[in-house]
Structure formats: C-alpha cells, structure tokens
Amino acid sequence: MRSSSRLPVTAALCAVALAGAAQAQFAGNGTDLAGVLPLGFEASGVDHHAGRDELVVVGDGGDVLVLAPDGSLRASYALAGDLEGVCVADPNRDLVYLLREKPEAILEFDLLTGLVGRVFDLGPALGTPSTRGPEGIEFVPDDAHPEGGTFLVASTFDGRIHRLALSIATSTTANQVASLGSFQPTSSNDLRGLDYDAAAGVLYSLYSEPTPLVRVSTAAGALLANWPLPQPQIAVGAAEGLCLRGCDVLVCEDGGSGASGLTRFDGIDTFSACRTFESDVAALSVLFGGTQTSTLDLGPAAAGLPYVVLGSGALASPGLGTPGIGGLVLPLVVDSYFLASLGGLGAPYFSGFAGVLDAAGSATVQIVVPPFSPVVSALVGEQLFHAALVIDPTLGWFAHASNATGLRFTF
Incomplete structure (x- = not known):
C-alpha cells in the first residue's frame, strides 16, 4: 500500500486494508544493524528525527545512541534509568522525548547539548504498577492543540495506549501532564512500541507476543492491517521498538543479558510514502x-x-x-x-x-x-x-x- 504522495488515509484505503490486501512483506528484506550497537547495549526504543535525518536509539541501561541512516554511530550519551522509548515532537528542534520505565516519566533530552531538561512524571496519569510500566511513546501532531499535539504512551500492564498532553509549547519550564483518556487496540497486553505517520494518518503499534507483529491502524485505533514480523529474525518476546523512515521499517530487539538487535527492513510496502x-x-x-x-x-x-x-x-x-x-x-x-x-x-x-x-x-x-x-x-x-x-x-x-x-x- 505504498504511496508516492503524502495523502491522508481514505475510507477506500481503509476498506482495502481491512479486506486483507495490505500485507507488508518483511521476510528476506531485513538488514542486521546490531554490529553498530555497543557491547552490552540492550535496545528498547528507536525513532527517526526527520529534521536531523538521524536515528535515535535508547537502551535499558539509560544509553542514548544517535545513528546516521546507514547505521553508523554519530553520538552516544549515558543517562540514568531504564529507557524504553523515544519520540520527536518537533523536527525543527534538537529535543527528543525519552520514556523512562521506573519511575515512570518522560524526559526532555537535548541532542545538541546531551543534557536532560524537564522531567514529566507519568505516575498519576498512567496509574500502572512499577513492575510493568510504559514501553512505547509517540507524538501525534495536531495544529489545533495548544501544545502542538499530544503524546501516546503504550503500557504492557494492560495493553492500553494513553493519550497525554504535556506543556511543551506553552511553557519552557512547566512539567504538567494531563491525561486525555486511553484505549486498548487489541486484547493483547504485550504492546511494546509505537510510531505515527502524520502525513498518512497511520499509527504503527508493535507487539512482541505471542507472535511478533506490527498492527497498523488509524490514530484512534481502527485496524487497517496486521503485519507479522519474520521469525526467527525477530524473536518472540524480544521486539521492543519500531520506527519508519519513509517506507523503511526499523525494529529493535532486547533479548536480555546484553543480547540486542536492530534490524532495518528496506522498501516495505507500507501506508507511508517512500523517500525519493x-x-x-x-x-x-x-x-x-x-x-x-x-x-x-x-x-x-x-x-x-x-x-x-x-x-x-x-x-x-x-x-x-x-x-x-x-x-x-x-x-x-x-x-x-x-x-x-x-x-x-x-x-x-x-x-x-x-x-x-x-x-x-x-x-x-x-x-x-x-x-x-x-x-x-x-x-x-x-x-x-x-x-x-x-x-x-x-x-x-x-x-x-x-x-x-x-x-x-x-x-
């Protein structure tokens, strides 16, 4: 369902997808980029910074890596805490937002200085036990919203996606978090990662068990397609994060005990526009x-x-x-x-x-x-x-x- 233009998802497109015509062909297309990751790095989240055209990868040990599109390392930072996801709210700024699992929070991180700015406490908004906290994060732009859009945070405790408003545009110092409700896309709780294509109006959700797959939906969660990930290339229970760069899909894996992976699937037939x-x-x-x-x-x-x-x-x-x-x-x-x-x-x-x-x-x-x-x-x-x-x-x-x-x- 690749599109060479940047058009919203139409009702006709949704109908075709629901009929099962849109199936991404991942098998045989994966390029292993694990060799660029430091020894012991456990990848848990990845996002594409369109303004810098760089991949930002975070790990369970608190590390942040900045990679070129070909996977070569450009910068690395060592932070504290268990980082589970990363997203970009404004491609014109060097700020990214890191999802910390324990204690639950979103960290505002400057890629230019390597410093953490504001910390947004998610505990009251999510209400999840500290044993199984948030696993994925994404930003959904909205011109009508005073903050420029809202954040989505995925929880493996109940498989819900929480919609949150953070004071990122109306203030440079405030750290308020407002809960705007939540929804559960499927009966599975094993929700690990999120990515959103604003041009296509498509939300990509990563599930790791019982079968690793990418669930494709509208921003509100209406199903468009399910794309199983190839096994054993993407191991059951290991998939932790995903992002798209055009119609290339990147999936990171955390196998535990220092085992980690980053795989790029090139030219996948997605709903998103390919880079030309x-x-x-x-x-x-x-x-x-x-x-x-x-x-x-x-x-x-x-x-x-x-x-x-x-x-x-x-x-x-x-x-x-x-x-x-x-x-x-x-x-x-x-x-x-x-x-x-x-x-x-x-x-x-x-x-x-x-x-x-x-x-x-x-x-x-x-x-x-x-x-x-x-x-x-x-x-x-x-x-x-x-x-x-x-x-x-x-x-x-x-x-x-x-x-x-x-x-x-x-x-």
Whole structure:
C-alpha cells in the first residue's frame, strides 16, 4: 500500500486494508544493524528525527545512541534509568522525548547539548504498577492543540495506549501532564512500541507476543492491517521498538543479558510514502566549505518529467503552515527562503535545482559552500530544508512531492 504522495488515509484505503490486501512483506528484506550497537547495549526504543535525518536509539541501561541512516554511530550519551522509548515532537528542534520505565516519566533530552531538561512524571496519569510500566511513546501532531499535539504512551500492564498532553509549547519550564483518556487496540497486553505517520494518518503499534507483529491502524485505533514480523529474525518476546523512515521499517530487539538487535527492513510496502530525495551529508562547515549532493529518484516511469526543488528554513510541523500543492503536501513552510526559492535557486551556491529527470527518472542537486564565504558564514547554526516537486505536463499539475532533506551549517 505504498504511496508516492503524502495523502491522508481514505475510507477506500481503509476498506482495502481491512479486506486483507495490505500485507507488508518483511521476510528476506531485513538488514542486521546490531554490529553498530555497543557491547552490552540492550535496545528498547528507536525513532527517526526527520529534521536531523538521524536515528535515535535508547537502551535499558539509560544509553542514548544517535545513528546516521546507514547505521553508523554519530553520538552516544549515558543517562540514568531504564529507557524504553523515544519520540520527536518537533523536527525543527534538537529535543527528543525519552520514556523512562521506573519511575515512570518522560524526559526532555537535548541532542545538541546531551543534557536532560524537564522531567514529566507519568505516575498519576498512567496509574500502572512499577513492575510493568510504559514501553512505547509517540507524538501525534495536531495544529489545533495548544501544545502542538499530544503524546501516546503504550503500557504492557494492560495493553492500553494513553493519550497525554504535556506543556511543551506553552511553557519552557512547566512539567504538567494531563491525561486525555486511553484505549486498548487489541486484547493483547504485550504492546511494546509505537510510531505515527502524520502525513498518512497511520499509527504503527508493535507487539512482541505471542507472535511478533506490527498492527497498523488509524490514530484512534481502527485496524487497517496486521503485519507479522519474520521469525526467527525477530524473536518472540524480544521486539521492543519500531520506527519508519519513509517506507523503511526499523525494529529493535532486547533479548536480555546484553543480547540486542536492530534490524532495518528496506522498501516495505507500507501506508507511508517512500523517500525519493536523499542527501549524502547533513552538515557543511562554513570554515572549510564543501558540497552537499542530493539525488531525486522516481524511477524510469518518471523519465523526462520536469522538476523543481524548493526550500524553507523549517520543516512542516505543528503551528507552521504547509503549502498544499494539487492534493500533494510539500513538507516545507512558507517563509522568506521558501518565497525566494520560488524565484529559482542557482549559481554560485545551487546547482540542478530545476530541470528534467533523466532516463532513469532521477536528477542530481548540489549545494556548494565555498570556504570563508562571508555570505554563508552568517548561517552558522542554522538549517535549511529542501524538497522537490515533479510536474506532469499531461496533467498540467504536480505529480509528486518528495520528502525533505536538511542541511545544517557548522563552523
């Protein structure tokens, strides 16, 4: 049920899924990334930070790992406590939210400084015994909510998903937690992880027993599909967390006694849009200069179609407007850089930002940062995002909106 555009789940799509037509084919596609994990690390949660294009993995021992999309280690932090999950609330910030099992709490963690900020006590909101506390966490964006959205916390005590509001947008110091109710998707209590695709309106829930599977539903829990995970690649009782990066699915396992795993299933036929725009680096130094090369790849069927790459200073996120283009959603915001990019981005800093897809349906886009450039030096600490629109002349409108890639400017 892969989608090349970012459209909400429709009633027709739900009907097809309920009829059993949507089954992800995990078998034979898994790539073992356990080798990148430190010895003794017990992976318990993972999420994709879209703004940084990094994977954040947490462990039972309190460790936080930051990985590149290929699995290579970029940073690690040692915290205290049993961490069971991680999620990103705003892709334009370096903050992530860590789920601690004992005592139950959500920790606001800064990936830039490596420091824990606010601690949100979950005990009163969850009311679960300390022996079987929360296991999964996710954030569901909502422009109408004063906090930009709500958190979902999964409990293995009763298999319920609790909806919580945390004061993350209206305050930088308050740590109130408001319970907004809960629901139990299935009769199984062994709920281990959550991931939510806001563009598709789809919630992915991970169950570890009696059969490891991903339950796909609407945000309210209405079933769309059940996807069994391959065994013995994903062992019964070991699956602990999952996240999607486009239509790639990552599952982490905690086998106990230091045994751990992280598996990436590439190109799974999911409800989420596959990534069609990828960059080789995520940061460039204004002191030494460099080049970011990005590839737009839609496949041979798109050969000869015109495209344009636009930019903005932030990703689409709660509270920021998203330009809807002919039924597609471009994951950028309308700001001064976006308006400038509408006029075309060219030399000397930009190359290939508009053109025609080649015979393979691809195009190469580059951003060149010369060393010691006074113009670029003013961007130290800033980040720019870019996404592509592909035009179908026969339709007279846009045929595809890509994911966004980011570029951070460092000293």
